[in-house]
Amino acid sequence: MNRAGRCIRVSVLGTAFTALACTSALHLPAVIDVIPFRLIHGLIVVPVYIRDAGPFPFVLDTGADPSVVSTEIVRMMRLRVTPRSYPGFGVGRQALTVRGTVLPGVRVGQIRSRWVRAAVVDMTRWTMATGVSVHGALGYDWLRHRIVQIDYAERILRVLRYRPRHERLAPGRRRVVVMRFRLARYPRMPVVRELRIQGRTLPAGIDTGSNLTFVVRRDRLRARGIPVFMQEREPQTVYGYRGKAVLYRARLADCAFGPFFWRLLDVYVVDPEHDPRPGSRERVVTIGNGFLSRFRVTLDYPERTLVLARGEDAASGPGISPPQ
DSSP, X not given: OHHHHHHHHHHHHHHXXXXXXXXXXXXXXXXXXXXXXXXXXXXXXXXXXXXXEXXXXXXXXXXXXXXXXXXXXXXXXXXXXXXXXEEOOOSSSSOOEEEEEEEEEEEETTEEEEEXXXXXXXXXXXXXXXXXXXXXXXXXXXXXXXXXXXXXXTTEEEEESSOOGGGGSOTTOSSEEEEEEEEOSSSOOEEEEEEEEXXXXXXXXXXXXXXXXXXXXXXXHHHTTOOOEEOOSSOEEEEETTEEEEEEEEEEEEEEETTEEEXXXXXXXXXXXXXXXXXXXXXXXXXXXXXXXXXXXXXXTTTTEEEEEEOTTTTOBTTBOOOO
């Protein structure tokens, strides 16, 4: 009898302790750290420390897999690189061969990582062409276990323990839009299936490493019989990790993204040879900061959830017609 009584007491005490621990966890603040960033030519640039050296400017790039580091940092930090090289992917026409490395002791704000995998890329030409001096990109290896909130208006990046309650509301609200995403096979970029063009649902990649609005693959649209209305015959030049790429401005009719709808949507059209990333088969459209910056964007990688919180004029601006 006494033995049974002891068992009951231990069980009750254990339950109470577990409940107390869960209650304490719920009262922890949602925000782990707040990291200021600069928005340079539409790119999110954050200060990164490696072995407490720095800060080095890195782009926050959801389309980078793995992360990227410049050859200059590798030489300065005397980091080891893989003996074998492998083909590198990205926007551009030039062949790109990279080697791998591991960035030790990475710190962004107060967020520390013991190591981050990275591809070593010579970013000299990219910096000269774009005018943006950066030493790398924080990509999937840094993001994969985190919840990050990009506040474009305040120019701050929040790293969260959990998403705030108002961001867990069901999709369909005008102010807060919640979408599920999956990861493309390579690069492991968030891909949502909330984009509809002329009634067809198309996969769209979320790419914070792009300062454009909507970039569409010409061949993928043709395969689906979707007409493209070209606006300008003169190409526009952009620069990626593989050098120069050519885009054309165009318009697509009857487009919807979540609850937003456009009769005519201004887009950029890219040919497949200028964006040969293998994941291009899994996404027809890439959505960059040109559109995302109208929102406060939360990327919840553990739960594979994208949240867009917007203001009165969130979906209006240069290059985007207001939704109807």
